[in-house]
Amino acid sequence: MTRLRTALPGPRSLELASRRTSAVASGIGSTLHLYIESAEDGLLVDVDGNRLIDLGSGIAVTSVGNPAPAVAEAVHAQIDRFSHTCFMITPYEGYVEVCEALNELTPGDHEKRSALFNSGAEAVENAVKIARHATGRTAVVVFDHAYHGRTNLTMALTSKNMPYKQGFGPFAPEVHRVPMSYPYRDGGLTGAEAAARAIDLIEKQVGAANVACVLIEPIQGEGGFVVPAPGFLGAISAWCTATGALLVADEIQTGFCRTGSWFASDHEGVVPDLVTTAKGIAGGLPLAAVTGRADLMDSVHVGGLGGTYGGNPVACAAALGAIRTMRERDLSAAARRIEQTVLPRLKALAEKTDLIGDIRGRGAMLAIEFTEPTPEIASQVAKACHAAGVVVLTCGTYGNVIRLLPPLVIPDDLLAEGVDVLEQAILGVAG
Known part of the structure; x- marks a missing residue:
C-alpha cells in the first residue's frame, strides 16, 4: 500500500x-x-x-482538523502575547469569549453561565459539585455502561471496572447506577419503557428527594456508542424537572458537531440543566467546561470553582479558532x-x-x-x-x-x- x-x-x-x-x-x-x-x-x-x-x-x-489552520493561527498569536496568568488572578478576554460562545451554542435559550477547566473528568466533577451545592442534595444517578473519567469521583460514576477502576478504590459515595436504554440488548424496550424502568429504581432505591442530579451521556461513548431509544432522554428530563433533580448532559464526546448537531441533546430537543464539554472544544488543546442555567452556576460561592490552568489563554484561543472553523465549514x-x-x-x-x-x-x-x-x-x-x-x-x-x-x-x-x-x-x- x-x-x-x-x-x-x-x-x-x-x-x-x-x-x-x-x-x-x-x-x-x-x-x-x-x-x-x-x-x-x-x-x-x-x-x-x-x-x-x-x-x-x-x-x-x-x-x-489536525492541525486546523484557524486553531494553529490563534495559538501562535496567543503564545506570542502571553501563555498564562491564571484567570483567578488576572483575567483575560479569551476566557470570557469562550464562555460567551458556550452559552450561545449549548441547548436552550435561557440565561446561562460557564466555567472552564482542563479535562472532561474535571468538568464532570465540577458539574456534580454545582448540582449538589445548588440543590442541597447529595445523590448522583448514573447509568449502566457509562464512562465519565478516571479521577476518584468519576471512576465511581464510570460503569466499567477494567481497566478504569480495578484496584483504585474505595470510591466516592452517593453514586447510584440504573439501567440505560440499550436497544440492541434490552429486549426491545421503547424509550419510554426503558425510562420508566430506570425511574422506578431511582424512586425505590434512592428516593427522588435525595437526587442532586441525573448524569447521562446522550449517546454513550466508551460504553459502546449506545444510542438510547427515542423518548428515553425526554422522559428522564421530564422526571428531573418534576422532582427538582438536575439533568446533567455529559457531551464530552458527543459535543461540537460530532453527531450532526452542535450537541447530541439537540436531536431529541432535550435541554439539560448543566452540560459538560471537552474533547472537540479546542482542536487538540486541553480545555473543558461546565455550562448551565445562570441561577445554578451562580449559586456557588466565589472561589468555589476554578483551577490554576482552567481556561488557559492558549487553549481558549484554540477553542475560538475551532468554533470558528465549525461555523464557517x-x-x-x-x-x-x-x-x-x-x-x-x-x-x-x-x-x-x-x-x-x-x-x-x-x-x-x-x-x-x-x-x-x-x-x-x-x-x-x-x-x-x-x-x-x-x-x-x-x-x-x-x-x-x-x-x-x-x-x-x-x-x-x-x-x-x-x-x-x-x-x-x-x-x-x-x-
Whole structure:
C-alpha cells in the first residue's frame, strides 16, 4: 500500500518504543505503537514516514482538523502575547469569549453561565459539585455502561471496572447506577419503557428527594456508542424537572458537531440543566467546561470553582479558532454527510456476515457491535485495520464494539479507503 513505507511499527517507532519502556509508566497504554511526527486532515504521519488514515480523531478531539489552520493561527498569536496568568488572578478576554460562545451554542435559550477547566473528568466533577451545592442534595444517578473519567469521583460514576477502576478504590459515595436504554440488548424496550424502568429504581432505591442530579451521556461513548431509544432522554428530563433533580448532559464526546448537531441533546430537543464539554472544544488543546442555567452556576460561592490552568489563554484561543472553523465549514452538516456515506455501507456489510449484531450511531459517531459479547473479534478486526494503516478504536462494556470517529473534515477519498479496509478486515475475520 503506497501510504505505508515500512512494516508497522517501523524501525524508528521500535526505537522509541524501547526508550519508552524505561521512561514511561507501564500503566499508560497505547492502542498502536506508532510514534506520530505530523498530521493533516484525516492522516497521521509516523516517524518512519507511514501515512495512516485516522478514523479516531484522538478520541473525538481533532474534529476540525489536525492541525486546523484557524486553531494553529490563534495559538501562535496567543503564545506570542502571553501563555498564562491564571484567570483567578488576572483575567483575560479569551476566557470570557469562550464562555460567551458556550452559552450561545449549548441547548436552550435561557440565561446561562460557564466555567472552564482542563479535562472532561474535571468538568464532570465540577458539574456534580454545582448540582449538589445548588440543590442541597447529595445523590448522583448514573447509568449502566457509562464512562465519565478516571479521577476518584468519576471512576465511581464510570460503569466499567477494567481497566478504569480495578484496584483504585474505595470510591466516592452517593453514586447510584440504573439501567440505560440499550436497544440492541434490552429486549426491545421503547424509550419510554426503558425510562420508566430506570425511574422506578431511582424512586425505590434512592428516593427522588435525595437526587442532586441525573448524569447521562446522550449517546454513550466508551460504553459502546449506545444510542438510547427515542423518548428515553425526554422522559428522564421530564422526571428531573418534576422532582427538582438536575439533568446533567455529559457531551464530552458527543459535543461540537460530532453527531450532526452542535450537541447530541439537540436531536431529541432535550435541554439539560448543566452540560459538560471537552474533547472537540479546542482542536487538540486541553480545555473543558461546565455550562448551565445562570441561577445554578451562580449559586456557588466565589472561589468555589476554578483551577490554576482552567481556561488557559492558549487553549481558549484554540477553542475560538475551532468554533470558528465549525461555523464557517458547517461541520454539523459534514458529520451528517459522513453518516450518510458510511452508515449504508456498514449496514450492507452486516448483511454479509453473522459476526455483526448491530450498526448504530449518529453523524460521525458510528459503531459496529459484534454478536459475540467478548473482545476477541473486535480486537482481531482492529489489529487488521492497524496493520493496513487505518486507525480504528474499540469500546464497549464487553470490548466488542468498533467505533468510528473520523475528523469532520476528512476528505471523501480517505474516508472511503478507510471503510474499505475496515470491511476487508471484518470479512477476513469472518472467514
